[in-house]
Amino acid sequence: MLLSVEPDGPVPIYQQIRDRIVEAIAGGRQPVGSGLPSTRQLAVDLGVNFHTVNKSYDLLRQEGLLRIGRKSGAVVQRDAGSGPPRPDWAQEWAVRLQTLLAEAAAQGLPAEDIIRYCREAIAAFAFPEGQP
Amino acid sequence: MIAARLTADVIVPFVAVMLCLAPVVTRPTVPFGVRVPGERAGAPVIRQERRAYLWRTAAVGACCTVAVVLLQNYGSWWLTRIILLLEVAADLGCYWLARQKITAAKAAEDWYAGHRQIVVTDTTWRTDPPRFPVRWLIPALVVIAVTVVVGTLRYPDLPARLTVAGRGGRQVPKSVVTAFAVVVGQVYVTAVWTGMMLLVYRSRPDIEAADPAASTRRYRRFLAAVTRAVLTLVALVNLSLLLVALRNWQVYRLTGAASALLVLPFVVGLLVLAAVSFRVGQGGSRLPGGAGGRGPAAGTDRDDDRFWKAGLIYVNRDDPALLVGSRFGVGWTFNVANPTAWLVIAAIVAVPAGLIAISAAVGL
Numbered sequence: 001m002l003l004s005v006e007p008d009g010p011v012p013i014y015q016q017i018r019d020r021i022v023e024a025i026a027g028g029r030q031p032v033g034s035g036l037p038s039t040r041q042l043a044v045d046l047g048v049n050f051h052t053v054n055k056s057y058d059l060l061r062q063e064g065l066l067r068i069g070r071k072s073g074a075v076v077q078r079d080a081g082s083g084p085p086r087p088d089w090a091q092e093w094a095v096r097l098q099t100l101l102a103e104a105a106a107q108g109l110p111a112e113d114i115i116r117y118c119r120e121a122i123a124a125f126a127f128p129e130g131q132p
Numbered sequence: 133m134i135a136a137r138l139t140a141d142v143i144v145p146f147v148a149v150m151l152c153l154a155p156v157v158t159r160p161t162v163p164f165g166v167r168v169p170g171e172r173a174g175a176p177v178i179r180q181e182r183r184a185y186l187w188r189t190a191a192v193g194a195c196c197t198v199a200v201v202l203l204q205n206y207g208s209w210w211l212t213r214i215i216l217l218l219e220v221a222a223d224l225g226c227y228w229l230a231r232q233k234i235t236a237a238k239a240a241e242d243w244y245a246g247h248r249q250i251v252v253t254d255t256t257w258r259t260d261p262p263r264f265p266v267r268w269l270i271p272a273l274v275v276i277a278v279t280v281v282v283g284t285l286r287y288p289d290l291p292a293r294l295t296v297a298g299r300g301g302r303q304v305p306k307s308v309v310t311a312f313a314v315v316v317g318q319v320y321v322t323a324v325w326t327g328m329m330l331l332v333y334r335s336r337p338d339i340e341a342a343d344p345a346a347s348t349r350r351y352r353r354f355l356a357a358v359t360r361a362v363l364t365l366v367a368l369v370n371l372s373l374l375l376v377a378l379r380n381w382q383v384y385r386l387t388g389a390a391s392a393l394l395v396l397p398f399v400v401g402l403l404v405l406a407a408v409s410f411r412v413g414q415g416g417s418r419l420p421g422g423a424g425g426r427g428p429a430a431g432t433d434r435d436d437d438r439f440w441k442a443g444l445i446y447v448n449r450d451d452p453a454l455l456v457g458s459r460f461g462v463g464w465t466f467n468v469a470n471p472t473a474w475l476v477i478a479a480i481v482a483v484p485a486g487l488i489a490i491s492a493a494v495g496l
Contacts, residue, residue, distance in 0.1 A: 002344045004252040004430050037258035040452070045253035045336045047451040 001029045001036075005046055013048050017056035025065060025079050028126025032082060036066070036074040081128040140212035142399060144200045144219060148193025150406065151223040154461040155182050157409055159417045161340070161433060164231040165443020165459040166238060169247055169432045170342050177237040181230035188226040192219060227460065231443050250431035252341045254348040262352050264333050268360050269326060271367035276318045279374045283312055286381040294380060309491065314377035316487060318370045324480055325366045329359050331476070332464055335455040338415035341433045350416030358462065361408040368401030409462040 001024045005016040024030040036042070039057055043050040057074055060066035064085075067077040078085075104114050155163065160173040164181065172178070196219040200212050238244075293303045294310055304310045332355070340347040375394045379386055386393065412419055439448040446456050449469045454476070458465040466473035 001255045002252060003255055004250045004341065004344070006248060006250050006431065007434060008249060035259045037255050041258045042253070042255070044451075044453045045255075045257065046251050047336070047448070047453060049450055050452055 003042075003046070005048070007046075007048065013046075014052045014055040014059070017042070017046070017053060018059045021056070021060060022065065025076055026125045028080070030076050030079070031126075032076055032079045034076050035072075036076070038073050080126050140209075140216075141200055141204065142395075144212065144216055145193065145197045146402065147216060148189070148196060148219060148223075150461070151220070152186060152189040152193055153410070155185060157413045157418065157462050158460055159338075159414050162459050164227055164234055165437075165440055166231055166234045167433060167435050167437050168234070168238060169243055172238075172243050175237070178234055181233050185226050185230045188229075189223045192222040192226070196222075227444075228442065235437070244432070244435050248431035249434040250341050251434050252339050252344040252430070253336070254339060254344055257337050257348060262333065262355060264330060265356065265359055265363065268363040269322075269366075272318075272322045272363060272370050275367055275370040275374055276315065276322065279315050279318060279370070279377055280312075282374075282383070283315065283377065283381060286383065287311055290381060311381070313491075314373050314380065318373050320483060320487075321369050321373075322366050325362055329362055331455055332359075335464065336453055338457040341431050343421075346421055347416070350419045350421075352416075353419055354412045354414075354416030357408050357412050358405075361405045365401035365405050368397040368404075371397040412462075414462045415457050 003017070003020050003024070005013055005020070007013060009016070011019075021030065021036070030036070036057075037045065039053040040050055043053045046053070057066060057068060061068055065076065065078050067075050069075065101114060104117075105111075161168055161170055163173070163178045164185070168175070168178070196215050199215050203211055203215070287308075290306050290311060292306050294306050295303055337348060337351040337355070339351065372395055375397070378384060379391075379394070410418070436448075437443075439446055439451070440459060441447055443459055444465075446459075446465055446467050447469045448467055451467055452470070453467050454470050454472050455464045456467055457463075466477065468474070
Protein backbone atom coordinates (compact mmCIF):
# COMPACT_ATOMS: atom_id res chain seq x y z
CA MET A 1 0.00 0.00 0.00
CA LEU A 2 1.28 3.44 -0.94
CA LEU A 3 0.76 5.99 1.80
CA SER A 4 1.29 9.71 1.23
CA VAL A 5 1.02 12.59 3.67
CA GLU A 6 1.33 16.33 3.25
CA PRO A 7 3.52 17.33 6.23
CA ASP A 8 3.01 21.08 5.72
CA GLY A 9 -0.68 20.77 4.85
CA PRO A 10 -3.62 22.09 6.92
CA VAL A 11 -4.80 18.65 8.10
CA PRO A 12 -2.89 17.20 11.11
CA ILE A 13 -0.49 14.43 10.05
CA TYR A 14 -1.99 11.80 12.39
CA GLN A 15 -5.40 12.48 10.79
CA GLN A 16 -3.92 12.15 7.29
CA ILE A 17 -2.30 8.80 8.12
CA ARG A 18 -5.56 7.53 9.65
CA ASP A 19 -7.58 8.72 6.62
CA ARG A 20 -5.20 7.12 4.07
CA ILE A 21 -5.34 3.78 5.91
CA VAL A 22 -9.18 3.88 6.07
CA GLU A 23 -9.25 4.59 2.31
CA ALA A 24 -6.86 1.71 1.63
CA ILE A 25 -9.06 -0.66 3.66
CA ALA A 26 -12.21 0.48 1.83
CA GLY A 27 -10.44 0.21 -1.52
CA GLY A 28 -9.36 -3.37 -0.86
CA ARG A 29 -5.66 -2.52 -0.79
CA GLN A 30 -5.46 -3.54 2.88
CA PRO A 31 -7.88 -6.46 3.34
CA VAL A 32 -8.67 -8.13 6.67
CA GLY A 33 -5.60 -9.89 8.06
CA SER A 34 -3.08 -7.78 6.14
CA GLY A 35 -0.31 -6.22 8.16
CA LEU A 36 0.83 -2.63 8.49
CA PRO A 37 4.33 -1.47 9.50
CA SER A 38 5.04 -0.96 13.19
CA THR A 39 4.55 2.58 14.48
CA ARG A 40 8.31 3.12 14.67
CA GLN A 41 8.89 1.88 11.13
CA LEU A 42 6.10 4.00 9.67
CA ALA A 43 7.37 7.03 11.61
CA VAL A 44 10.85 6.53 10.11
CA ASP A 45 9.46 6.00 6.61
CA LEU A 46 7.34 9.17 6.72
CA GLY A 47 9.91 11.18 8.68
CA VAL A 48 7.37 12.08 11.36
CA ASN A 49 7.33 11.73 15.12
CA PHE A 50 6.70 8.25 16.50
CA HIS A 51 3.82 9.58 18.64
CA THR A 52 2.06 10.90 15.52
CA VAL A 53 1.80 7.42 14.03
CA ASN A 54 0.89 6.02 17.42
CA LYS A 55 -2.04 8.43 17.56
CA SER A 56 -3.27 7.34 14.11
CA TYR A 57 -3.04 3.65 14.98
CA ASP A 58 -4.80 4.31 18.27
CA LEU A 59 -7.70 6.02 16.45
CA LEU A 60 -7.98 3.07 14.04
CA ARG A 61 -7.89 0.63 16.94
CA GLN A 62 -10.70 2.49 18.71
CA GLU A 63 -12.72 2.37 15.49
CA GLY A 64 -12.25 -1.38 15.41
CA LEU A 65 -10.39 -1.30 12.09
CA LEU A 66 -7.01 -2.28 13.47
CA ARG A 67 -5.81 -4.90 15.92
CA ILE A 68 -2.46 -4.16 17.52
CA GLY A 69 -0.72 -7.15 19.01
CA ARG A 70 2.61 -7.28 20.76
CA LYS A 71 3.89 -9.97 18.43
CA SER A 72 1.67 -9.72 15.35
CA GLY A 73 2.04 -5.94 15.03
CA ALA A 74 -0.73 -3.87 13.44
CA VAL A 75 -3.21 -6.01 11.52
CA VAL A 76 -6.39 -4.93 9.70
CA GLN A 77 -9.41 -6.29 11.56
CA ARG A 78 -12.40 -5.14 9.49
CA ASP A 79 -13.04 -4.32 5.86
CA ALA A 80 -15.95 -3.96 3.42
CA GLY A 81 -16.62 -7.70 3.66
CA SER A 82 -16.76 -7.93 7.46
CA GLY A 83 -20.51 -7.47 7.79
CA PRO A 84 -22.52 -4.51 9.08
CA PRO A 85 -21.09 -2.22 11.77
CA ARG A 86 -22.65 -1.49 15.16
CA PRO A 87 -25.95 0.46 14.77
CA ASP A 88 -24.75 3.39 16.90
CA TRP A 89 -21.65 3.68 14.69
CA ALA A 90 -23.80 4.34 11.60
CA GLN A 91 -25.68 7.06 13.46
CA GLU A 92 -22.48 8.85 14.44
CA TRP A 93 -21.15 8.54 10.92
CA ALA A 94 -24.41 9.94 9.45
CA VAL A 95 -23.90 13.09 11.53
CA ARG A 96 -20.42 13.62 10.09
CA LEU A 97 -21.65 12.83 6.59
CA GLN A 98 -24.38 15.44 6.99
CA THR A 99 -21.71 18.08 7.68
CA LEU A 100 -19.69 17.01 4.65
CA LEU A 101 -22.73 17.07 2.35
CA ALA A 102 -23.90 20.37 3.85
CA GLU A 103 -20.56 21.92 2.84
CA ALA A 104 -21.29 21.02 -0.79
CA ALA A 105 -24.90 22.26 -0.61
CA ALA A 106 -23.81 25.50 1.06
CA GLN A 107 -21.37 26.09 -1.79
CA GLY A 108 -24.23 25.63 -4.26
CA LEU A 109 -23.38 22.22 -5.67
CA PRO A 110 -26.63 20.79 -7.17
CA ALA A 111 -28.10 17.67 -5.53
CA GLU A 112 -27.51 15.47 -8.60
CA ASP A 113 -23.82 16.48 -8.64
CA ILE A 114 -23.50 15.63 -4.95
CA ILE A 115 -25.00 12.21 -5.64
CA ARG A 116 -22.72 11.73 -8.67
CA TYR A 117 -19.63 12.42 -6.53
CA CYS A 118 -20.90 9.95 -3.92
CA ARG A 119 -21.42 7.28 -6.59
CA GLU A 120 -17.93 7.81 -8.02
CA ALA A 121 -16.38 7.50 -4.57
CA ILE A 122 -18.34 4.33 -3.78
CA ALA A 123 -17.41 2.80 -7.16
CA ALA A 124 -13.75 2.76 -6.04
CA PHE A 125 -14.51 0.73 -2.89
CA ALA A 126 -14.02 -3.02 -2.74
CA PHE A 127 -17.43 -4.32 -1.65
CA PRO A 128 -17.74 -8.11 -1.61
CA GLU A 129 -19.32 -9.84 -4.62
CA GLY A 130 -23.10 -9.70 -4.78
CA GLN A 131 -23.54 -6.34 -3.04
CA PRO A 132 -25.15 -3.66 -5.19
CA MET B 133 57.13 3.06 1.54
CA ILE B 134 56.83 2.62 -2.19
CA ALA B 135 53.46 0.95 -1.71
CA ALA B 136 52.27 3.88 0.40
CA ARG B 137 53.50 6.35 -2.21
CA LEU B 138 51.84 4.48 -5.05
CA THR B 139 48.63 4.33 -3.04
CA ALA B 140 48.73 8.10 -2.60
CA ASP B 141 49.36 8.53 -6.32
CA VAL B 142 46.26 6.45 -7.01
CA ILE B 143 44.01 7.97 -4.35
CA VAL B 144 44.32 11.62 -5.43
CA PRO B 145 43.22 11.01 -9.05
CA PHE B 146 40.62 8.45 -7.91
CA VAL B 147 38.98 10.94 -5.53
CA ALA B 148 39.21 13.60 -8.25
CA VAL B 149 37.32 11.43 -10.75
CA MET B 150 34.73 10.35 -8.15
CA LEU B 151 33.95 13.91 -7.05
CA CYS B 152 33.97 15.20 -10.62
CA LEU B 153 31.42 12.60 -11.70
CA ALA B 154 29.33 12.60 -8.50
CA PRO B 155 26.55 14.78 -10.03
CA VAL B 156 26.02 12.05 -12.66
CA VAL B 157 24.99 9.47 -10.06
CA THR B 158 23.04 11.93 -7.89
CA ARG B 159 19.24 12.10 -8.23
CA PRO B 160 18.15 14.53 -10.96
CA THR B 161 15.67 16.14 -8.53
CA VAL B 162 18.40 17.06 -5.99
CA PRO B 163 21.09 18.71 -8.14
CA PHE B 164 23.90 19.91 -5.84
CA GLY B 165 21.79 19.23 -2.78
CA VAL B 166 18.89 21.48 -3.82
CA ARG B 167 15.47 19.81 -3.98
CA VAL B 168 13.70 20.82 -7.21
CA PRO B 169 10.34 19.75 -8.67
CA GLY B 170 10.63 17.12 -11.41
CA GLU B 171 9.83 19.46 -14.29
CA ARG B 172 12.66 21.81 -13.22
CA ALA B 173 15.33 19.07 -13.20
CA GLY B 174 16.42 20.15 -16.68
CA ALA B 175 16.32 23.90 -16.02
CA PRO B 176 19.00 25.94 -17.89
CA VAL B 177 20.64 27.10 -14.64
CA ILE B 178 21.07 23.47 -13.49
CA ARG B 179 22.54 22.34 -16.80
CA GLN B 180 24.90 25.32 -16.74
CA GLU B 181 26.04 24.66 -13.16
CA ARG B 182 26.60 20.98 -13.87
CA ARG B 183 28.90 21.90 -16.76
CA ALA B 184 30.71 24.51 -14.66
CA TYR B 185 31.18 22.03 -11.81
CA LEU B 186 32.51 19.39 -14.19
CA TRP B 187 35.15 21.73 -15.64
CA ARG B 188 36.15 23.27 -12.33
CA THR B 189 36.57 19.93 -10.53
CA ALA B 190 38.36 18.43 -13.55
CA ALA B 191 40.85 21.33 -13.36
CA VAL B 192 41.24 20.86 -9.58
CA GLY B 193 41.79 17.11 -10.03
CA ALA B 194 44.35 17.61 -12.81
CA CYS B 195 46.31 20.17 -10.75
CA CYS B 196 46.33 17.97 -7.65
CA THR B 197 47.37 14.86 -9.60
CA VAL B 198 50.25 16.76 -11.24
CA ALA B 199 51.26 18.15 -7.83
CA VAL B 200 51.32 14.67 -6.26
CA VAL B 201 53.42 13.23 -9.09
CA LEU B 202 55.87 16.16 -9.12
CA LEU B 203 56.21 16.36 -5.34
CA GLN B 204 56.51 12.63 -4.63
CA ASN B 205 60.26 12.84 -4.05
CA TYR B 206 59.96 15.83 -1.75
CA GLY B 207 58.42 16.23 1.66
CA SER B 208 57.08 13.41 3.78
CA TRP B 209 54.17 11.01 3.59
CA TRP B 210 51.85 13.74 4.86
CA LEU B 211 52.36 15.91 1.78
CA THR B 212 50.03 13.76 -0.37
CA ARG B 213 47.43 13.83 2.41
CA ILE B 214 47.53 17.62 2.47
CA ILE B 215 47.09 17.65 -1.31
CA LEU B 216 44.19 15.22 -0.98
CA LEU B 217 42.60 17.41 1.68
CA LEU B 218 43.03 20.53 -0.47
CA GLU B 219 41.53 18.68 -3.44
CA VAL B 220 38.43 17.66 -1.49
CA ALA B 221 38.08 21.18 -0.04
CA ALA B 222 38.36 22.78 -3.51
CA ASP B 223 35.78 20.35 -4.96
CA LEU B 224 33.40 21.09 -2.09
CA GLY B 225 33.89 24.77 -2.88
CA CYS B 226 32.82 24.07 -6.48
CA TYR B 227 29.80 22.17 -5.12
CA TRP B 228 28.91 25.10 -2.87
CA LEU B 229 29.13 27.56 -5.79
CA ALA B 230 26.78 25.46 -7.94
CA ARG B 231 24.41 25.02 -5.01
CA GLN B 232 24.27 28.78 -4.36
CA LYS B 233 23.34 29.52 -7.98
CA ILE B 234 20.60 26.89 -8.13
CA THR B 235 19.19 27.87 -4.73
CA ALA B 236 19.04 31.50 -5.86
CA ALA B 237 17.19 30.61 -9.09
CA LYS B 238 14.79 28.34 -7.18
CA ALA B 239 13.96 31.10 -4.70
CA ALA B 240 13.74 33.88 -7.31
CA GLU B 241 11.37 31.95 -9.60
CA ASP B 242 9.52 30.24 -6.72
CA TRP B 243 9.83 26.77 -8.26
CA TYR B 244 7.57 25.19 -5.66
CA ALA B 245 4.66 27.59 -6.21
CA GLY B 246 1.42 25.65 -6.73
CA HIS B 247 2.99 22.29 -5.85
CA ARG B 248 1.37 19.98 -3.33
CA GLN B 249 4.36 18.82 -1.31
CA ILE B 250 4.05 15.27 -0.04
CA VAL B 251 6.02 12.44 1.53
CA VAL B 252 5.22 8.96 0.20
CA THR B 253 6.01 5.55 1.57
CA ASP B 254 5.30 2.03 0.43
CA THR B 255 4.21 -0.09 3.41
CA THR B 256 5.28 -3.27 1.62
CA TRP B 257 8.87 -2.13 2.29
CA ARG B 258 8.18 -3.20 5.89
CA THR B 259 5.58 -5.92 5.49
CA ASP B 260 7.65 -7.62 2.76
CA PRO B 261 11.16 -6.34 3.59
CA PRO B 262 14.19 -6.96 1.36
CA ARG B 263 16.50 -9.72 2.57
CA PHE B 264 20.08 -8.97 3.45
CA PRO B 265 22.31 -10.99 1.06
CA VAL B 266 24.01 -13.01 3.82
CA ARG B 267 25.65 -15.35 1.29
CA TRP B 268 27.71 -12.45 -0.08
CA LEU B 269 29.36 -12.23 3.31
CA ILE B 270 30.89 -15.71 2.85
CA PRO B 271 33.97 -14.60 0.80
CA ALA B 272 34.96 -12.04 3.46
CA LEU B 273 34.59 -14.66 6.21
CA VAL B 274 36.51 -17.28 4.20
CA VAL B 275 39.44 -14.86 3.78
CA ILE B 276 39.47 -14.25 7.55
CA ALA B 277 39.41 -18.01 8.19
CA VAL B 278 42.31 -18.56 5.75
CA THR B 279 44.27 -15.79 7.48
CA VAL B 280 43.74 -17.39 10.88
CA VAL B 281 44.71 -20.86 9.61
CA VAL B 282 47.89 -19.65 7.83
CA GLY B 283 48.84 -17.55 10.85
CA THR B 284 48.38 -20.47 13.22
CA LEU B 285 50.54 -22.69 11.01
CA ARG B 286 53.27 -20.07 10.63
CA TYR B 287 53.31 -18.86 14.24
CA PRO B 288 55.71 -21.47 15.76
CA ASP B 289 58.32 -20.78 13.05
CA LEU B 290 58.25 -16.99 13.33
CA PRO B 291 61.37 -15.23 14.69
CA ALA B 292 61.36 -13.53 18.09
CA ARG B 293 60.95 -10.10 16.49
CA LEU B 294 58.46 -9.39 13.71
CA THR B 295 58.68 -6.70 11.07
CA VAL B 296 55.20 -5.21 10.73
CA ALA B 297 53.76 -3.02 8.02
CA GLY B 298 53.79 0.70 8.59
CA ARG B 299 56.19 3.55 8.31
CA GLY B 300 59.73 2.27 8.19
CA GLY B 301 58.88 -1.40 8.81
CA ARG B 302 58.98 -1.33 12.62
CA GLN B 303 60.26 -4.33 14.59
CA VAL B 304 58.06 -5.60 17.41
CA PRO B 305 58.43 -8.56 19.77
CA LYS B 306 56.56 -11.66 18.62
CA SER B 307 53.31 -12.36 20.42
CA VAL B 308 49.84 -13.58 19.52
CA VAL B 309 48.64 -9.95 19.51
CA THR B 310 51.36 -8.63 17.18
CA ALA B 311 51.19 -11.64 14.89
CA PHE B 312 47.41 -11.58 14.57
CA ALA B 313 46.80 -7.81 14.53
CA VAL B 314 45.81 -8.14 10.87
CA VAL B 315 42.99 -10.53 11.75
CA VAL B 316 41.62 -7.97 14.19
CA GLY B 317 41.67 -5.46 11.33
CA GLN B 318 39.80 -7.87 9.06
CA VAL B 319 37.15 -8.59 11.68
CA TYR B 320 36.74 -4.87 12.36
CA VAL B 321 36.30 -3.94 8.68
CA THR B 322 33.84 -6.79 8.13
CA ALA B 323 31.83 -5.99 11.27
CA VAL B 324 31.62 -2.24 10.62
CA TRP B 325 30.52 -2.57 7.00
CA THR B 326 28.10 -5.41 7.64
CA GLY B 327 26.66 -3.51 10.60
CA MET B 328 26.24 -0.35 8.53
CA MET B 329 24.51 -2.23 5.70
CA LEU B 330 22.18 -3.92 8.22
CA LEU B 331 21.26 -0.46 9.52
CA VAL B 332 20.64 0.67 5.94
CA TYR B 333 18.28 -2.29 5.45
CA ARG B 334 16.25 -1.03 8.41
CA SER B 335 16.25 2.60 7.27
CA ARG B 336 13.76 4.23 4.92
CA PRO B 337 13.90 3.87 1.17
CA ASP B 338 14.08 6.94 -1.06
CA ILE B 339 10.68 6.96 -2.73
CA GLU B 340 9.78 9.52 -5.37
CA ALA B 341 6.34 11.10 -5.08
CA ALA B 342 6.10 11.27 -8.88
CA ASP B 343 6.18 7.47 -9.20
CA PRO B 344 6.19 5.75 -5.81
CA ALA B 345 5.61 2.14 -6.90
CA ALA B 346 8.32 2.05 -9.58
CA SER B 347 10.81 4.02 -7.49
CA THR B 348 10.36 1.57 -4.59
CA ARG B 349 11.16 -1.31 -6.96
CA ARG B 350 14.20 0.56 -8.27
CA TYR B 351 15.34 1.23 -4.69
CA ARG B 352 15.14 -2.48 -3.89
CA ARG B 353 17.37 -3.30 -6.86
CA PHE B 354 19.72 -0.46 -5.95
CA LEU B 355 20.06 -1.62 -2.35
CA ALA B 356 20.71 -5.23 -3.38
CA ALA B 357 23.36 -4.19 -5.94
CA VAL B 358 25.17 -1.75 -3.63
CA THR B 359 25.14 -4.20 -0.71
CA ARG B 360 26.68 -6.92 -2.86
CA ALA B 361 29.32 -4.47 -4.10
CA VAL B 362 30.10 -3.37 -0.52
CA LEU B 363 30.41 -6.98 0.68
CA THR B 364 32.68 -7.69 -2.31
CA LEU B 365 34.80 -4.69 -1.33
CA VAL B 366 34.99 -6.00 2.25
CA ALA B 367 36.19 -9.40 0.98
CA LEU B 368 38.84 -7.70 -1.16
CA VAL B 369 39.97 -5.46 1.72
CA ASN B 370 40.33 -8.61 3.82
CA LEU B 371 42.33 -10.14 0.96
CA SER B 372 44.65 -7.11 0.90
CA LEU B 373 45.11 -7.52 4.66
CA LEU B 374 45.80 -11.23 4.16
CA LEU B 375 48.55 -10.35 1.65
CA VAL B 376 50.01 -7.92 4.21
CA ALA B 377 49.86 -10.65 6.87
CA LEU B 378 51.60 -13.16 4.61
CA ARG B 379 54.43 -10.68 4.16
CA ASN B 380 54.63 -10.02 7.91
CA TRP B 381 54.73 -13.76 8.47
CA GLN B 382 57.59 -14.06 5.97
CA VAL B 383 55.68 -16.32 3.61
CA TYR B 384 57.14 -14.17 0.84
CA ARG B 385 59.22 -11.05 0.43
CA LEU B 386 58.15 -8.09 -1.66
CA THR B 387 60.50 -5.32 -2.68
CA GLY B 388 60.08 -2.12 -4.66
CA ALA B 389 57.03 -1.71 -6.87
CA ALA B 390 55.91 -5.29 -6.20
CA SER B 391 54.72 -4.21 -2.74
CA ALA B 392 51.98 -2.27 -4.55
CA LEU B 393 50.41 -5.68 -5.21
CA LEU B 394 49.25 -5.66 -1.59
CA VAL B 395 46.77 -2.88 -2.26
CA LEU B 396 45.63 -4.26 -5.61
CA PRO B 397 42.58 -6.19 -4.27
CA PHE B 398 41.46 -3.10 -2.35
CA VAL B 399 41.72 -0.94 -5.49
CA VAL B 400 39.78 -3.52 -7.50
CA GLY B 401 37.07 -3.50 -4.80
CA LEU B 402 36.81 0.29 -4.95
CA LEU B 403 36.51 0.18 -8.74
CA VAL B 404 33.76 -2.46 -8.51
CA LEU B 405 31.82 -0.32 -6.02
CA ALA B 406 32.29 2.76 -8.20
CA ALA B 407 31.16 0.87 -11.33
CA VAL B 408 28.04 -0.46 -9.58
CA SER B 409 27.25 3.04 -8.26
CA PHE B 410 27.43 4.48 -11.77
CA ARG B 411 25.30 1.67 -13.12
CA VAL B 412 22.43 2.09 -10.63
CA GLY B 413 22.68 5.75 -9.55
CA GLN B 414 21.65 7.06 -6.13
CA GLY B 415 18.55 5.22 -4.92
CA GLY B 416 18.32 3.43 -8.29
CA SER B 417 17.76 6.70 -10.15
CA ARG B 418 19.76 5.48 -13.16
CA LEU B 419 17.93 2.17 -13.46
CA PRO B 420 15.29 1.79 -16.18
CA GLY B 421 11.87 3.09 -15.12
CA GLY B 422 9.92 -0.15 -14.81
CA ALA B 423 6.15 -0.14 -15.06
CA GLY B 424 5.80 3.64 -14.93
CA GLY B 425 3.37 5.76 -12.98
CA ARG B 426 -0.19 4.82 -12.20
CA GLY B 427 -2.18 7.86 -13.15
CA PRO B 428 -1.34 11.42 -12.16
CA ALA B 429 1.07 11.87 -9.25
CA ALA B 430 -0.48 12.81 -5.92
CA GLY B 431 2.10 15.53 -5.43
CA THR B 432 5.74 16.58 -5.55
CA ASP B 433 8.56 15.49 -3.23
CA ARG B 434 8.56 17.79 -0.23
CA ASP B 435 11.08 20.63 -0.28
CA ASP B 436 13.35 19.55 2.59
CA ASP B 437 16.35 21.79 1.89
CA ARG B 438 16.09 23.39 5.33
CA PHE B 439 17.12 20.09 6.96
CA TRP B 440 20.25 19.76 4.81
CA LYS B 441 23.11 21.89 6.10
CA ALA B 442 25.33 22.89 3.16
CA GLY B 443 23.31 20.38 1.13
CA LEU B 444 25.40 17.56 2.62
CA ILE B 445 24.58 17.07 6.31
CA TYR B 446 21.09 16.01 7.39
CA VAL B 447 19.87 17.60 10.63
CA ASN B 448 16.20 17.02 11.45
CA ARG B 449 15.11 16.71 15.05
CA ASP B 450 11.55 15.72 14.12
CA ASP B 451 12.69 12.83 11.94
CA PRO B 452 13.24 9.57 13.86
CA ALA B 453 15.37 8.22 10.98
CA LEU B 454 18.95 7.24 11.80
CA LEU B 455 20.17 6.97 8.20
CA VAL B 456 18.83 8.69 5.08
CA GLY B 457 19.91 8.57 1.45
CA SER B 458 22.71 11.06 0.89
CA ARG B 459 22.18 14.01 -1.42
CA PHE B 460 25.50 13.95 -3.24
CA GLY B 461 26.86 10.82 -4.82
CA VAL B 462 25.68 7.33 -3.90
CA GLY B 463 25.17 6.18 -0.32
CA TRP B 464 23.63 7.09 3.00
CA THR B 465 24.26 9.68 5.65
CA PHE B 466 23.43 9.97 9.33
CA ASN B 467 20.67 12.20 10.65
CA VAL B 468 23.03 14.00 13.02
CA ALA B 469 20.09 15.32 15.06
CA ASN B 470 19.44 11.72 16.13
CA PRO B 471 21.44 10.89 19.29
CA THR B 472 21.73 7.25 18.17
CA ALA B 473 23.77 8.44 15.18
CA TRP B 474 26.42 9.76 17.55
CA LEU B 475 26.40 6.49 19.48
CA VAL B 476 27.05 4.56 16.26
CA ILE B 477 29.80 6.96 15.15
CA ALA B 478 31.37 6.82 18.63
CA ALA B 479 31.33 3.00 18.56
CA ILE B 480 32.98 2.93 15.12
CA VAL B 481 35.72 5.31 16.33
CA ALA B 482 36.04 3.91 19.85
CA VAL B 483 36.80 0.32 18.85
CA PRO B 484 40.05 0.98 16.91
CA ALA B 485 41.02 3.76 19.33
CA GLY B 486 40.50 1.35 22.23
CA LEU B 487 42.53 -1.38 20.54
CA ILE B 488 45.40 1.03 19.88
CA ALA B 489 45.25 2.26 23.48
CA ILE B 490 45.29 -1.31 24.82
CA SER B 491 48.20 -2.33 22.60
CA ALA B 492 50.10 0.80 23.71
CA ALA B 493 49.33 -0.01 27.35
CA VAL B 494 50.75 -3.53 27.07
CA GLY B 495 53.87 -2.03 25.52
CA LEU B 496 53.64 -2.93 21.86
